[in-house]
Every structure is written in C-alpha cells, then in structure tokens.
Amino acid sequence: MTRPCGRYSEKQISRFVDGALSRQALEQIRQHLDTCSACRDLADQFREVTKTFDELAAQPGRAIDPNRLYRTMLEMEEKPAGSRTGGFFSRRFRPLLAAASVAALVIIGGIALIDNTIRPDSPSAIVTSIDTEYTAVMIFETPDTHHTIIWYSDT
Amino acid sequence: MDEQNLVEQLRQGDRKAFVVLVNTFQKRLLKVAYGITLDPEESREIVQEVFITVFRQIHSFRQEAALYTWLRKMTVNHCLNWKRKWKRRFRWHHDPIPLENDPSLSQENTQMQTPETLIQKKQFRQQLMDAVKHLPEKTRTVFVLYALEELSYEEIADFLQIRKGTVASRLYHARKQVAHVLNSKKTQEKPV
Numbered sequence: 001m002t003r004p005c006g007r008y009s010e011k012q013i014s015r016f017v018d019g020a021l022s023r024q025a026l027e028q029i030r031q032h033l034d035t036c037s038a039c040r041d042l043a044d045q046f047r048e049v050t051k052t053f054d055e056l057a058a059q060p061g062r063a064i065d066p067n068r069l070y071r072t073m074l075e076m077e078e079k080p081a082g083s084r085t086g087g088f089f090s091r092r093f094r095p096l097l098a099a100a101s102v103a104a105l106v107i108i109g110g111i112a113l114i115d116n117t118i119r120p121d122s123p124s125a126i127v128t129s130i131d132t133e134y135t136a137v138m139i140f141e142t143p144d145t146h147h148t149i150i151w152y153s154d155t
Numbered sequence: 156m157d158e159q160n161l162v163e164q165l166r167q168g169d170r171k172a173f174v175v176l177v178n179t180f181q182k183r184l185l186k187v188a189y190g191i192t193l194d195p196e197e198s199r200e201i202v203q204e205v206f207i208t209v210f211r212q213i214h215s216f217r218q219e220a221a222l223y224t225w226l227r228k229m230t231v232n233h234c235l236n237w238k239r240k241w242k243r244r245f246r247w248h249h250d251p252i253p254l255e256n257d258p259s260l261s262q263e264n265t266q267m268q269t270p271e272t273l274i275q276k277k278q279f280r281q282q283l284m285d286a287v288k289h290l291p292e293k294t295r296t297v298f299v300l301y302a303l304e305e306l307s308y309e310e311i312a313d314f315l316q317i318r319k320g321t322v323a324s325r326l327y328h329a330r331k332q333v334a335h336v337l338n339s340k341k342t343q344e345k346p347v
Contacts, residue, residue: 014327049333050302061195066177
C-alpha cells in the first residue's frame with residue numbers, strides 16, 4: 001500500500017475519500033493531492049478497494065424463486081410443530097440415525113488408525129449437509145485422500 | 156405497485172405481493188448478505204429466512220422508514236447471528252472443494268478470455284475475499300454497509316448503534332487490509 005507523504009495520516013486520507021471531514025479540511029487535502037502523488041495514489045487505492053469489493057460482491061448466485069419460497073412457507077405453516085420432519089429424519093428414526101453415524105465414525109476412525117495416509121490435519125470440505133428441525137447431518141470429504149466423513153448432530 | 160400498496164397487500168397475505176417483494180429486493184439483500192457471510196448458499200438461506208419473517212411480521216411494520224431499510228436491518232442481524240450454528244462455523248473455516256464446472260469460470264469464458272486470465276481473475280477474487288474474510292466481523296459489517304449500501308457515516312453509526320468515529324476507524328482498517336491485496340496484485344502484474 002502506498003504510504004502518504006507524512007503531512008496527512010492514512011486515516012485522514014480515508015476520511016477524505018468518504019468526504020467525512022470539515023469543508024475546510026476537505027479543501028486543504030484536495031489541494032494537497034494536486035501536488036502530492038503519494039497521497040493521491042493512496043486515495044485512489046482506497047477508492048479502488050470499495051469499487052472492487054462492490055463488483056465482486058455482485059457476482060451472480062442462484063436467484064430465489066418467490067413462488068417456490070411461498071409454497072415452502074405455506075407448507076411450514078400447515079404442518080403442526082413437532083411433526084415438520086418426516087421420513088428418515090423423523091423422531092422415529094433418530095436413534096437409528098445416531099447409531100449409524102456413530103458406527104460410521106468408528107469405522108472411519110479404525111481405518112484412520114490402520115491407514116497412515118489419512119492426515120487428521122488435512123483440510124476438509126463439505127460435500128453436502130442436511131438440516132432438519134431435530135438433526136443435522138453433514139458429509140464432508142478430505143480433498144487429497146477423498147475420505148468421506150459423516151457427521152451427525154442433534155440440533 | 157408502490158410501497159404503500161405492497162405493504163397493504165402483504166398484510167392481506169397476498170401471494171402476488173410476496174412475489175413482488177422477493178423480486179424487488181432479493182438482489183440487493185443477497186449482495187449485503189454475501190458481503191458479510193462471503194458464502195453464496197448461506198446468503199441465499201439467510202435472505203429467504205428474512206422474506207419469510209417479513210411476510211409473517213408485516214403487521215408489526217410501522218412504516219416509519221422504508222420497507223427496504225427494515226429488510227436490510229433484518230438481513231444484517233441474521234448475518235451477524237449466522238456463525239452461531241456449528242455447521243456454519245465449520246464452513247467458515249473450511250474451503251469448499253472446487254467444482255469441475257465452476258459457473259463463474261464458464262460464464263467468464265463466454266467473454267473470450269484466455270484460461271490464464273481466468274485463473275488470475277479467480278485467484279485475485281479469492282485473495283481479495285480472503286482479506287475481507289479476515290476482517291473482524293464488526294469491521295466487515297461497516298465496510299459492507301459503506302461499500303455496498305453506500306450508507307453515510309451517520310447512517311452506519313445509527314444502524315449499528317456505534318459512534319461516527321468508530322465507523323471511520325473501522326472503515327480505515329478495512330480499506331488498509333484490502334488495499335494490501337490490490338497492491339500486491341499490481342506488483343505482480345508489473346513487467347520485469
């Protein structure tokens with residue numbers, strides 16, 4: 001980052017960029033920038049930071065479908081509390097799911113003890129995750145060894 | 156449909172009004188949420204929650220401020236709570252596995268850019284977002300409200316219940332950290 005010449009601090013240049021100084025101070029710095037390339041470069045860099053972040057944050061993602069969201073909302077309202085989670089993740093299957101997850105963890109742990117290519121400090125990434133009212137299941141994978149880990153939690 | 160009308164229709168539980176609400180505000184809110192969480196899927200989830208909450212609580216909206224101001228306030232609050240969930244904490248600390256068909260790359264590909272340029276752009280984006288990610292959450296929130304929402308110091312101070320001097324200070328620290336990334340990119344680009 002460019003350093004200011006010393007007459008004004010970086011913080012003052014930052015406030016100048018925002019116009020958040022007295023009119024007199026703004027005018028003084030504006031005049032100074034006409035002759036000082038270091039302070040001018042810094043002000044330009046600060047402006048560019050804002051502009052670039054604004055551009056990057058506007059990257060297109062998946063749009064929200066309002067009709068689908070409306071339907072989801074109605075479905076949530078129709079189901080009485082306590083019965084919103086159905087199928088495999090319902091209360092009935094919770095003990096089974098917990099046991100299966102523990103078994104998976106034990107197996108994976110056992111393999112990890114035998115297979116020394118698994119590095120516990122390897123970074124992992126989520127492949128998928130499922131959240132319900134009562135449980136959360138996350139499946140993630142180590143990028144190098146592609147070992148799959150299943151994580152289960154009561155929410 | 157003007158805002159007064161939209162609010163009236165929402166109060167009556169009108170489906171069309173809900174569609175208008177989502178279509179009108181989702182782009183801006185997704186941008187704010189993404190600026191704070193830096194996770195497109197989480198942002199989407201948060202903004203969806205906001206729309207549902209607004210639809211259910213529209214009766215409590217007193218129209219003292221614009222509807223968007225209320226939506227934005229709710230979005231920022233949701234975002235500031237987002238890391239409480241353990242799954243979200245995990246995501247925050249771990250990078251996703253890169254997709255083979257990265258949509259951002261394929262989209263840019265249509266603009267006839269070389270693979271080298273695409274990779275450089277992607278790396279730069281990653282570096283800049285990493286710099287933003289390492290900002291303290293409160294600093295990042297101020298930066299988002301300023302850079303993306305173009306709020307003034309007074310508006311940010313009022314929004315977050317902090318002093319104007321604190322806003323100035325947080326903005327300065329955010330800029331300083333992110334400017335380092337921009338600067339190192341320019342140094343790398345200079346011909347030897």
